[in-house]
Amino acid sequence: MSTRTAAPVLPPGLRTRPLVLDDAEAVTALVRAEETVDLGAPEVDVDDIRSDWLRPSYDITSSTMGVEDPAGRLVGYVDHAGDDVAYAAVDPAHQGRGVGTWLASWVQQRARERGATRVGSQVPQGSAADRLMADLGYRERWTAWDLELPDDVRMPVAPLPPGHTLRDAAPDDHEAAWTLMEDCFLEWAERPRQPLADFGARIWGREGHQPWNLRLVHDGAGELVGATHVHLSGGGGYVAKVGVRRERRGQGLAAAMLVDAFALARRHGATRCYLSTDSRTGALGLYEHVGMVVSSTWVNRAIDL
Incomplete structure (x- = not known):
């Protein structure tokens, strides 16, 4: 109250x-x-x-x-x-x-x-x-939960399905990446769609942004089916967003994107790899399956006005 x-x-x-x-x-x-x-x-x-x-x-x-x-x-x-x-x-x-x-x-x-x-x-x-x-x-x-990949854990091999490609986003890809990620997150997030400019300020407008921070997956027909936002933070590689189009889930795309993101972060100097998820997404099991462990637990609280 x-x-x-x-x-x-x-x-x-x-x-x-x-x-x-x-x-x-x-x-x-x-x-x-x-x-x-x-x-x-x-x-x-x-x-x-x-x-x-x-x-x-x-x-x-x-x-x-x-x-x-x-x-x-x-x-x-x-x-x-x-x-x-x-x-x-x-x-x-x-x-x-x-x-x-x-x-x-x-x-x-x-x-x-x-x-x-x-x-x-x-x-x-x-x-x-x-x-x-x-x-x-x-x-x-x-x-x-915040989850971290222990230093002694090697993530399982997770290749993309045949015909799919994974690459850095170019400026011409930004609007499509915004649409896909917002579509994915608004399946469970109770908020309005972010304006493209606000979304971009947190990703390609973020200070120090490099092309590898936004990665895109396309299928054999050239359709965008997944996107990952990863960046360096505090010496670690932080996967801020992983989105896969609803009808393409269950094919191993998210695992392949996660392995790719952490490998890139380590290649660019990350000494630890981590991410966050919550009980609305149903993704905790995926991250634990690839060897990540919970490092901290959080509670989201709200009050009616």
Whole structure:
């Protein structure tokens, strides 16, 4: 249920302000500090933050709020990324002081003003953020997992079906890749279709993008049937998206694309290979079948506005 009680108050000495693009490094440091406590190691990169903030439809100033200590150091932030999605972090040294509660109240109001009927976020299971959201009335929507390929595990050979090809995407392929991936993900994701420009900002517009980061599978007739987005993050190779056209599943395409993506990442210097999935996709078994293991479990929680 929605929290419509009196707005919470921040501890004395803390002040707030909207964020700007130049705050991406400070936000990254804040998230990484929280991840180190919750996960044992940081995962987010500044490019992850910047690629989201550089989406053409997104306005940083109206979508974010930061909390600073008297010295001007960022100790908390929240981002209404769009629709029902929010991101937030609080410096572990400031957790338990009401900062997270204040940020939750702010983003609920901002989402409500934009016409959203709910807002939520994905947090490590059992973390301080998870406990706070449960206390504030956020319900659990789904479970998510980060999976990693252990150093001593070799992925099974997974050739493409006869007649299929796998190659880097060219600029002329971008719209077709957007259509395929959005078609695949919108089978289970409860959100509007991303505009092409926003989708592109997170992939080919991402800082440091290289052609091998977006890989396409075509069948013998030249039809696009699969796409993979893989990039380097924090020294690792991260497979951000794997999409296979619905009627072409069950032919081994996804396994072949995954093997290809991790091999390319290692060839470009990745020291670890990982990805994320959740209980809506039904893909956990595929990743475990090729030797990946769960490294962390997350909970997606939301509250009705």
